[in-house]
Amino acid sequence: MNAEFTSETGRETPDETSIVQFRFYEELNDFLPADRFKQTFAHAFTRRASVKDMIEAFGVPHTEVELIIVNGRSVDFTYIVSDRDCISVYPMFESLDIRPLLRLRPEPLRHPAFVLDTQLGRLARYLRLLGFDTLYRNDYTDAGIAHISSEQQRTLLTRDRRLLHRSIITRGYFVRSTDPLEQVSEVLHRFDLFNDVNPLKRCIRCNGLLSKVDKQAVFDRLEPKTKRYYEDFRICNDCRQVYWEGSHFRKMLELIDSFRKKRDHGDPAQT
Numbered sequence: 001m002n003a004e005f006t007s008e009t010g011r012e013t014p015d016e017t018s019i020v021q022f023r024f025y026e027e028l029n030d031f032l033p034a035d036r037f038k039q040t041f042a043h044a045f046t047r048r049a050s051v052k053d054m055i056e057a058f059g060v061p062h063t064e065v066e067l068i069i070v071n072g073r074s075v076d077f078t079y080i081v082s083d084r085d086c087i088s089v090y091p092m093f094e095s096l097d098i099r100p101l102l103r104l105r106p107e108p109l110r111h112p113a114f115v116l117d118t119q120l121g122r123l124a125r126y127l128r129l130l131g132f133d134t135l136y137r138n139d140y141t142d143a144g145i146a147h148i149s150s151e152q153q154r155t156l157l158t159r160d161r162r163l164l165h166r167s168i169i170t171r172g173y174f175v176r177s178t179d180p181l182e183q184v185s186e187v188l189h190r191f192d193l194f195n196d197v198n199p200l201k202r203c204i205r206c207n208g209l210l211s212k213v214d215k216q217a218v219f220d221r222l223e224p225k226t227k228r229y230y231e232d233f234r235i236c237n238d239c240r241q242v243y244w245e246g247s248h249f250r251k252m253l254e255l256i257d258s259f260r261k262k263r264d265h266g267d268p269a270q271t
């Protein structure tokens, strides 16, 4: 007799294989192989496990999951899976109201503050350019970045899905694209941030907040053309870098506009 084969309900006998049905929805399928993609599949097991461990064993980070329904009832990550359970696993909902159901976190993943792993330096600069509170260093350790995410309630953006398996991380997102501009689009869509874009709010170099500054106060630091064409200037409160609405800001705004149009009109190529 081995206690670890006995479920909490006592329905199974030791050594008996349990079989459950799993279905993952929407972008959670990005983590699954073809034979499990967007379909219900059976999973056999003998070892007692929480639904969190089972989901992560399929390669889906728990931070991607917003809602788990077992036999029509919402459960949390500690739920122990039983024989013949039907388990539906959902990602974050942007528009669906799931308040009557149990959320897996005290609040939705909408806190627009981020910490980025060491591979995402260019994405970090773009997010700061758009005004989002974004911590990034190229020498973060895995433990360090997990600690920052947890302590400061920052959403961890990463290309390393193993990092998201750490249980102290409750806010996280696996960035699918390897292209920095596509990554920006992905993050804006995922967290529905289009209305929160605020260029000239944060320093691209250090994430510090910018303040307005008189042109005269920074005049000696400007290039001749900048002196001629621009009147409004900001300065970083922390590192004193000077910013103005140069052409790179305008290009970025045009880019954001094109992302937004894609969202509003749908992208037929992707449906």
Ligand SMILES: [Zn+2]
Pocket: 203, 204, 205, 206, 207, 208, 236, 237, 238, 239, 240, 241
């Ligand atoms: Zn700065």
